[in-house]
Amino acid sequence: MIGFVDDRTESECEHCLPILNLATTSFFLDFDGVLCDLADTPDSIEVDPKLPALLTKLSDRVEGRLVVVSGRGIDDLAARLPGFRGTLIAGHGAEERIAGRMHRHKIAGAEMVERLGDMVEAFCATHAGMLCERKPTGVVLHFRKAEREAGRAYDFMRALDNSHEGFSLHHAKMAYELRPTGVSKEAAIRRVMDREGFYGTKPVFFGDDATDEPALSWVGARGGIAVKVGEGDTVARYRVPDPAFVRSFLSEQLGR
Numbered sequence: 001m002i003g004f005v006d007d008r009t010e011s012e013c014e015h016c017l018p019i020l021n022l023a024t025t026s027f028f029l030d031f032d033g034v035l036c037d038l039a040d041t042p043d044s045i046e047v048d049p050k051l052p053a054l055l056t057k058l059s060d061r062v063e064g065r066l067v068v069v070s071g072r073g074i075d076d077l078a079a080r081l082p083g084f085r086g087t088l089i090a091g092h093g094a095e096e097r098i099a100g101r102m103h104r105h106k107i108a109g110a111e112m113v114e115r116l117g118d119m120v121e122a123f124c125a126t127h128a129g130m131l132c133e134r135k136p137t138g139v140v141l142h143f144r145k146a147e148r149e150a151g152r153a154y155d156f157m158r159a160l161d162n163s164h165e166g167f168s169l170h171h172a173k174m175a176y177e178l179r180p181t182g183v184s185k186e187a188a189i190r191r192v193m194d195r196e197g198f199y200g201t202k203p204v205f206f207g208d209d210a211t212d213e214p215a216l217s218w219v220g221a222r223g224g225i226a227v228k229v230g231e232g233d234t235v236a237r238y239r240v241p242d243p244a245f246v247r248s249f250l251s252e253q254l255g256r
């Protein structure tokens, strides 16, 4: 059984998480690096075939208070979780699927997003190992396969950021991303937590990336449970080793 903080102190118990009262818990789960392992490219991840059913059951168990919160575009995310009909926040908060209805930031599909995508693609065509990921609300330049070129990738994306109003540049794992200014997982989780059904419950957020830190910080300050998955600096109070651990922890909640 996975460790829980009960009568032991946290220092005695590596990877312990508090025992949750599911009647008052809202789950917010990042996707890449939290529900599935990272891979060389966005398309080469392997999603545990049992994951959609696990998320569905747990969502039912907490009356729909389970939200997958990802940086991926919403169609991409939904396609990787076949059969899961629960709430999705995608594009770091620029897209949402709630109660089966889609909501998208007004920039979604705009000409400027297309243009940015074209420019990043052109850059990748002349820089070996770089990969462009287009999203409805932004664009990512991945340099995981060209780590030594990270500086060049940054300079290019910084120049695009400086010349395009309404977008902000973010440094993610082996990637630089332009997304609409003001869009963040923190803001998205706050919005959801104000909704009926969520309001007054305790948020539990699992995140792994630097881009998850503001949301981890907000959840912790709000009296919720902030959990960092994997290594690296974090403001989160709790840490667990990897996505397999997270999936086991979630499965265990169903048996309680």
Ligand SMILES: O=P(O)(O)OC[C@H]1O[C@H](O[C@H]2O[C@H](CO)[C@@H](O)[C@H](O)[C@H]2O)[C@H](O)[C@@H](O)[C@@H]1O
Residues within 6 Å of the ligand: 030, 031, 032, 033, 034, 037, 038, 039, 040, 041, 042, 043, 045, 069, 070, 071, 072, 073, 133, 140, 142, 144, 172, 173, 174, 175, 209
């Ligand atoms: O918020 P998340 O669900 O964690 O999404 C964050 C980004 O994840 C993806 O990129 C990351 O994972 C890739 C696959 O493992 C990896 O190759 C890449 O280096 C990582 O940055 C996704 O492609 C992005 O769109 C998400 O924003």
